[in-house]
Amino acid sequence: MTDKQGPRRLRRWLAAAWLAVLLAVAGHNGWLWLGGHVRLETDILAMLPQNRQDQAAQDATRQLADSAARRIVALVGAPDWADARRAGDAYAASIRASGKPLALRYQVDERQSNRWLDFYAAYRSQLLGDDARRQLQQAAPAALAEQAVAALFQPVGMPRLGRWQDDPLNLYGQWLGERAAQSRVRVRDDRLSLSDGNMQYALIMLEQQGPAFSVSAQQAMLPILQNAEAAARSAAPRAQVIQGGVPLFAAFAAGEAEREVHTIGIGSLLGILLLTVLAFSGIRPRILVTLSIVAGLGCAISLTSLLFGKLHLITLVFGASLIGVAENYGNNYYAYRLGKPAGERWAMLRGQQSTMWLAFATTAIGYALLALAPFPGLRQMAVFSVTGLFGAFVSVLCCLPFADRGDMPFNRFSRALGGWRLRWPRWGRNRFSLLLGLTMAAVLLAGFAALQTNDDIRALQNAPQSLLQDQRRIGELMEMAGPAQFYLVSGDSAEQVLQREEALKARLAPLIAAGKLKGVQAVSDWAPSQARQLADRRLLQRVVLQPGGVLEQASARLGQHAAAAPLSDFKPLTLEAWLAAPVSEPLRAQWLGRFGQGYASVVMLRGLAGPAMLPSLERQASPAAGVRFIDKAGEISGLMRHYRQLMSWVIAASYLLVLAMLWRRFGRRAWRALLPTLLASLLTVALLALLGQALQLFTILALLLILGMGVDYGVFLLADSDPRAFLSVTLAAAGTLLAFGLLALSSTPALTAFGLTMLLGIGLCWLLNPLFTQKT
Template sequence: MRSKWAILWLLVVLAVGAHQVWFWFSARLDTDVLALLPEDEQAPEVGAATRKLADGASRELVLLVGAKDWEAAQRAADVAREELSRDPSLLKPSALDASSLDVALELYRPYRDRLLTPAQRAWLTRATAEELGGTALMKLYQPAGPRLTDWEADPLGLWPDWWAARAAESTARPRDGRLWLSGEGREWVLLAFHSQVSAFALGADGRITGVVERARAAVTAAVPGSRMVVAGVPLYAEAAASQASNEMSTIGIGSMAAVLLLVWLTFRSVRPILLVGVSLVIGCAVAISVTALVFDRVHLLTLVFGSSLVGVAEDYGFHYFAARQGKPPSERGALMRGLLPGMVMALLTSVVAYLALGIAPFPGLRQMALFSATGLVGAFLTVACWFPHLDTGALPVTPFAQRFATSLARWPRFTSTRAWWTGTAVLALFILGGLWRLKTRDDVRQLQGAPAHLIADQRELGRLLGLPSPAQFFLVRGQDAEQVLEREAKLKERLDVFVADRMLPGYRAVSDWLPSAEQQRADARLSARAEAQAVAAVAEATGEAPTRARFADGVLTPEQLLASPASAAIRQQWLGAMGDQHFSIVMLRGLDAPSLLPHLAEAARGLEGVRWVDKTQEISGLLERYRELMGGLIVLGYVAVLLLLVTRFRRQAWRAWLPTVVGTLFTLAVFGWVGEPLQLFSVLGLMLLLGMGVDYGIFMLEHPGEGSAWLAVALAGVSTLLSFGLLGLSATPALRSFGLTMLLGEVAIWLLTPCCRLPAGKDVS
């Protein structure tokens, strides 16, 4: 029977191996940070809007190249463009320059008469025939110069003002065929490049980052005193890939090397090292394959988190070889049968704890949960099915193992004495004081671990260009495109109050570039009447008979605008049809005052079809809710685990349960005393402590008084400390908090477990 299970598991492992070849050659890794975030529970369209904004920027690099004077800035920009364009398969210049204005002019020219600003609309409504005629005469006789159109097509000179209002959405202006702005003591040239590779398919080689840094160095060398500021999703994606790769090497390889060193010191044999290594490799391979099959793609952060699996999955191999020492090979089958009940119970508690991660609606957490749970199952099945067949040689007790196993007799044991109760009281006061000081923090920015220089460049570029925020916006809904544009117009009336009061620099809406059909028709009638009066006044004053140009009969439609390159600025804000509704996004520029956010939320109140979205606040609220939910689940989990332990260990179950409870409270108390806030990822660490910490007590109760059980617990505890403790080195704040939680909790549980062991000569009955 054991041979059948071994063969069956071999077939599964071979299938996993074939899948691994396909997985690594098909680049099924994901670096998109949005994939880690929960979907909006009440409004899926909010998630779609966020995704649309992210997709629109996922391949774009925006650069500002600046110098003390305009000539130097142009030279520096030419150097930067040349360096960044060397590899057309990597980066391609975007059509973001003064020439792009010609494309937009051609699109809008037939509809010029129905493109009015609110100020123009108000003026045309109240202006007299004399005022209109005077303005038209002034425009007719003004000095010749560059014009957007001839006088007959725009006798009142309305169109330049409309374009000036559109240009106000950015501080960049055309100059010498480039886009220029001045700020912070420099003249800047605006450049844009499009990545030919998806930002979320980038590897850890940092190709775009390398090109950008070479361009930065070339600019500085060619034009001393010049500066290049660059931002874009591809740079963040490459930084995330590089960081994840480094951390996987530090955490995964480092912890595996530490585990194998422990195995060597304990057993002084290559066979345990190889077999434990095989169980770890197979466990990780199974985890990757199952996760890829369920989620299609595996996130890099999942691999970083999963690399700590090494610290848990080797427990089963340790337990087997610790019990195997000093016993003849002929007993290995019976030995495994005796170990299986305790190992299965330990596996169940760990898997349940890992799968609890999947309750929260975070795709990233669900991946981590499935990855870790299946990885443990894979490692366990490798030990249970293969070790009795592959472990054929002798395994004598080494001096190191002997000394460690006998140290259990010298380890203090909890007894009802004054000294123990005094120590317990001191510990209780420490825990209560720490819990009293414990604070919470639920901030989505804890998911970020971007390099500081990228964040600094992003902020500077956003400040200079006045870019809109992708985290706070208004989502406008309507039965059709026309209703969406009409509702945008009503929202803009309220936002104009904030702009007039200088509380908000501005906003960007689709209806700025595409008024509703009804508004276009009304503006066309208004401009036709006013311009007819103006042309008549000019004819009377000059004795000539000028005529007003003819314009398109219909209206400019969303389909026409979106099909033109002129829509590049607002294309990502038009969501179009989703289900039976249409949606658009109104974005806000220069939003850097948190105190303004509640007022903006109030601006949407009472406007049908308009919703204020503060994605940062929404996700932070989700983090808070699920932290509270997971906290409640931990309490229920402790109760459930205690009941499970009671079914096997009866009145002695508290000995396996209490160390984990105290270790959890001790960790929270330390956080309180040192000022480390409690967050969702800390709570997730506490959940895993429940599953893994109880394992040590189970091993000690299953084999009371046996030095091999203590040896297995000691090895498992130290290796877990190494792997999870290394997570505290992660540059990702969430993983670092998780690692610190596991480090403190594991130390406390490991030290307390032998103190709660059974008295000598007593069993669990």
């Protein structure tokens, strides 16, 4: 065959090699999906930037998140405790009957309570609460003796454990009472419960077994919880069920992501299919272009899985939008095939190759620059997107001509669409240009005057209000410590860490007394430092047990002689013993253990009055003494602001880079291919501001892609005045608008902002490019 009519030998070899690659990719995708080896990630935190300086803070956040990743809390309430208990029993029975791997914690028998008390009883002579310690340090022994005697005759008082003469002031009972006051949860009728006004609640705690973010486990869990809720309401019609926990949010995210993958992907395909049939008078071009897209997506899935080990569902949602971009190359091929015999397709393709490679390169730059963001999810998106585009692009160049057959005459639709360019106004010295310039200037001035930024991490939250309200209500009822703000305490030894915790709690005591903070939750509450234990033991012995002390004076007032059991040798409650015992389970995650050359722990906050308290809390930290205040939400928001500013500079650098690439091809005319995209991007930002949309990192990232795709339109239109070029650009823009228009409907705010920015930006690129690329 001649060079004009057929492929060269090298092209045949390249096509065969690429086909072999695609067969390997197909086999790998089959192994991933059909073999169940694909790992899907739903946790939004996986997209967030890593802490650039403090690995300890990062580890602390991860450990706290992991400890809550499998837990579900259910509060089954009613005005009457009997109803709440009956409904709670029905809820728990339904969970057990499901046979699913959900560990249940609801009933607490007497033996469990006794084991808990017995563990601390061996150390009772060295455990003093804060109030008891102040009393012993400040009050006279005579006054304390009077108090000890009066307590004997009070009808109701603090429960006493052990003989009166061993603890006349009931100091051990006070220590236990202070610990119990840190939680509103109580044991009632051998069940976990709490009260709030007129409502009584049975507390049921569940723990998901297996992988915390397993999509299949999440989907299987929701009907079980729904059945349990129905069982509770059936047992007590007035019952109120409140459920919360990370798995519920993860299950919602997984379901939404799967629905959006189908909506965006199928919606894009249907819209593009209709356009292709109208433009090319047949289904064959659509099938072949679709196969090129499928090849690209398969390559993207395989390489991303190999590099990252897992796929984030948001990556797949975002990847579904590639359908609207990857089909550009196939559309361009078929647009230039219109009106030409099949035998000329190789010559046509060789003539178009340089323009197509330039268009691919400028688009790939936009996607690849996503990898500059510190978000693991965005880096994954960058790899997925560039690989998918490359796979689709190479499939068009290497394989599409071999499958192409027959002639493709212009039809009325494609001829009319391509002919629009001839009727497009031109930019120059005319009234239209003046009016358009003034309009754009007004929009830019008004928009940038109204421009606001929002880098708050909470903008990423897309859970339904009902779930958020339930989670907030559970936090309020249980007075749970939140993981967003905490103190990170470090030291050279475990003992030093505990001592620094105790010093921090002393500094926070005035804030708690003033009601600005409900309290703190620390390991040293339950396992005091050995120095504190020894000091408390000596204080107890000096004030209470020694001759002339509280015990002797109180006994004299009662007219009898009472002797306490002699104190045994000092045996401290060690952190190792506490961690190994079941009593440490609720706070075990707060002990980070060995880190680097030392140890670390987390002190959590309960009942923070509001964001205005954060500066006061930060002032209580002493980094020199190993105590740092961590505001994770504020830190991530700060990082998002930092990288929004950084990526803005990256966009500016990208325009210069793209201009240099265009200059090599078009010389002094290069600005005509780039200026429309620049104007479209600026107008998009202005219009978003006028619509009340704040500028955020995901808006900036979308502007990067607008640069890559918008320049494609300028390249094709500036390189060729043929109506086929405008037809190709119009089909490409329509496909992108379909894909990203649907992305703007996503329930994930980040994707919504991204999609809306792309919708406006690509639409404006399509409108403005012909103005500047028309030949005058």
